[in-house]
Amino acid sequence: MDLGKHVLDKEILDRAGRRAGKVDDLLLDLPPAGDGGLLPQPEVVAIISGPMALARQLPPPLPWLARQLYRLLGLADPRPIVIPWQRITHIDVVVYTDLDRETAGFQALPQAVNRRFIRRLPGA
Numbered sequence: 001m002d003l004g005k006h007v008l009d010k011e012i013l014d015r016a017g018r019r020a021g022k023v024d025d026l027l028l029d030l031p032p033a034g035d036g037g038l039l040p041q042p043e044v045v046a047i048i049s050g051p052m053a054l055a056r057q058l059p060p061p062l063p064w065l066a067r068q069l070y071r072l073l074g075l076a077d078p079r080p081i082v083i084p085w086q087r088i089t090h091i092d093v094v095v096y097t098d099l100d101r102e103t104a105g106f107q108a109l110p111q112a113v114n115r116r117f118i119r120r121l122p123g124a
Contacts, residue, residue, distance in 0.1 A: 003026070003044060004026060006091065007023050007026065007047070007091060007095060008023055008024075008025070008026070009022055009023060009024075010022065010023050010091070010093070010094055010095050011093075011094040011095070012047070012049060012083075012094070012095045012097060012106075013094050013095070013096050013097065014097060014099055014100055014101040014104070014106070015097065015098050015099060015100060016100070016101075018101055019101075020049075020097070020099075020101040020104065020106040021049040021050055021081070021101075021106050022049060023047050023048075023049055023095055024048055024049050024050070024053035024054050024080070025047075025048040025049075025053055025054070025057075025080075026044055026046070026047060026048065027044070027045045027046040027047070027048055027082065028042040028043065028044060028045065029042060029043045029044075029045045030042045030043075031043065044085050045084070045085055046082045046083055046084050046085055047082075047083045047085070047088065047095065048080045048081070048082055048083075049080065049081045049083065049106070050079070050080050050081035050105065050106065050108070050109070051070050051075060051078035051079065051080065051108070051109055052066060052067065052070070052078045052079060052080050053080035053081075055067070056080070066078075070109070073109065073112060073113050073116065073117075074112035074113055074115055074116030074117070075108060075109050075112040076112075078109075081104060081105045081106060083097055083099065083104065087099055
């Protein structure tokens with residue numbers, strides 16, 4: 001479980017070294033118990049980031065409110081981004097991935113805000 005301390009809240013960089021987001025959560029898989037009745041160690045399956053990644057864990061009215069706020073910002077279907085663990089290339093001060101931030105969906109919220117608000121500003 002030390003991995004959570006070393007990965008959560010770290011910056012994610014895409015394959016070009018551009019900032020893509022932060023690690024909000026880890027998706028774990030717990031294999032079935034063995035013959036001795038001992039629980040096996042959980043395995044990290046994916047990193048979760050982006051809209052609604054943390055809001056899913058809030059008490060009942062707050063995820064709905066977060067979804068509505070994302071919709072007001074211009075993101076019609078806010079979903080967390082799930083990065084398979086195999087796509088993580090290296091972890092040190094930041095988490096490196098071999099994905100492109102546009103194709104992975106990291107730019108969905110900034111692009112939605114740009115379409116909804118920034119482009120409407122005079123001179124934009």
